[in-house]
Amino acid sequence: MPKRTSNTFSLVRGRIRTSYNKHNFFNFYKKSKPNFRNMTLYQQKFASKQETRAYHGEHITEGRWQTIFEPKLKGVAQLDASLKGSVQHTPMVLQTFAGLEKRLDFALFRAMFASSVRQARRLILSKHVTVNGVPIVHPGYTLKPGDMFSVTPEKVLEALGAKKPSLKEAYKVDKTQVIEWQKFVRSAKENPRDAWEKQKSKHSKFQTLYRNRYTPELNLDRETGSVNAKKLNLEKMKSAQKAVSRKSVLKDIVNTVKKAGDAEVTTKTFEKQFGDKLAPKALQVYELFAKDDKVFKLNGEEFEAEISKIVPTFKDGEAEGEVYSETKYKKMRQILSEINTQYLEKIRQDFAEKPISEDEIINDWAKKLHKHKKLPEFSEVQEKGQYHVNLPWQRGMYGLKDPSKSYFTPWRLKPFVAPLAVLPKYMEISFKTCHAVFLRDPVARPGESEVITPFDESVFERAFMYYQKRGM
Incomplete structure (x- = not known):
């Protein structure tokens, strides 16, 4: 049975716990290095033991921890004579609590599948955790190198959300x-x-x-x-080119004629919209309608339906709905295809000759803003x-x-998680699937230890001496 919680995140005691709780982060922020100057050796060891045990397995009873503690600490070093004298010191004492890192509840917390070790324990007891595909209900289960564990994704979102x-x-x-x-x-x-x-x-x-x-x-x-006007100009040009099609060209021709009203329709009518080169072809399309001006009188859905009959939409190589098959409409579609190809080049030239100004960008931006x-x-x-x-x-x-x-x-991550979130080197984690592989036991190497801790080597040295003295 774990120890009962009793004001775990007390701001007065200021103990650092294995948790992403905001009060724990404050305790971590204000924590200072223990002052060993005015303490006896035993007081130094006991104070160090208190601080480290508050973080490493505070939910585990002292008797249970004594069975986990391994006095023989594990470390690795490169056996190369050429590095003699230049290799950094190996902080072996930081491996004091390495045995806890192999526990399933600790592994879940280190992999960021739970917001605290105690919460990881509850997930395990609730049968939301599997190891190598087998549900495990023992928080103290010891992981072996190569073991893969996973948590129900919805529970991870709930735990860290x-x-x-x-x-x-x-x-x-x-x-x-x-x-x-x-x-x-x-x-x-x-x-x-x-x-x-x-x-x-x-x-x-x-x-x-x-x-x-x-x-x-x-x-x-x-x-x-x-503002990067050149980039925005290019984006606007691409957007305008993507909107061009045979159907859009035909709509532009019809709308241009509608705007002309009762005036005579000539090539000059289309020059503003299509330019000097494409205006004659636009006039050809208009003339193909002859005196049948039905399309120029329609609006809304009726207009869209009529346009779709002249320039149909194709799906899987076949036209959708009714299509006009008369010769004049076939010729019209051919001319529209030619205009469509050349119209893309005209748009490019227009944007090159008259690039968008910053004032235009600002005004367009302001126009797009709408009140809620x-x-x-x-x-x-x-x-x-x-x-x-x-x-x-x-x-x-x-x-x-x-x-x-x-x-x-x-979904949003809990606040204040980032400063306390450190991913271990001895695990391979997939956050997409909420799976992780326990690669190997954490070890110490020159200049570093793979056991994640907020305390320095001097505190661990005294904590290790406390347990070593008792013959464990």
Whole structure:
């Protein structure tokens, strides 16, 4: 049986535990090196034993730990005479608690499948853990080199996921977010340039801070922080070219004629849209309609249906729906194919001759911003049990995108995990499948030990002496 928990994360005692708890992180932050100067040798050993045991197997009784302790510590060193005198010291005493690392509950915590060793123990007892495909219900099961263990993925998400907010908490956060978003959109509409500069400055600071750590895909120049107009111009050109098809060309011709109204349709009518070279071919398409101007009078779905009969959509090599097979329509489709090919080149030339300016980019950006619909009153939300949120960075209620889950959705890691998360060298871990392979026992080598610990060698030296003295 494990020891009972009694104020495990006390901020007064300040013990560091094998846990990702936020109070444990604070204890880790404020922990200072023990002052051995005014202590007797026994006091030094006992204080070191207290500190190390609080982290290494605090849930295990002292009697149980004594049976696990191995006085013969394992280490490896390169047997090369040429390195004599230049090899770093091997911190063998850091291997004092290496025997615990082979326990299944510790392995689960080290592999980041649980937020604490105690939680890993509960997962094992609940039959959510298998070793080599066999369910294991013993937290103290000793892993051997080559053993593969796994945890039910849903339980890992639950164990390491952030806390699920209540409906009231989510509503409070979303209401604040919506209010701030409304203010931002209003200011961006009133003064696009000022809002753009503020966002640019914000992203520039972010990039400077994390440049050597991450590579965020910010659409800003690395050195100046200015917008990369050339890249945006290229993206806009590609987007315009992808939208071109025989059907879109025909629609442009029809819409151009509609805009001309009662005026005579000539090549000049199409020059603005298609240019000097393609205007005559666009006129040919118009003339093929002859006096049958039915397509020029239709709108909406009827217009789309008529266009689809002239230029059908093909699927698996066959046209979908009714298709006009008269000679004039065949010729029309041929001309449209020619225009389509040359129209792509015209778009490229237009963008090359008149690249997009920064002012255009800013104005387009401001136009695309839209205010969010006002959230209903909380009394109404309580009755329905949900409300709709559609912000650029969030789809659905804050932390409750999937209310059926017991953790924050979309899934988010617990806070303060990063500083305490260290992956061991003696394991191969797959987070996608929640599987891990225990490669070998942790060992010490020149300059390092594979046993993960927050304490230095001086503390471990005294802790090892404490247990060694008792003849174990």
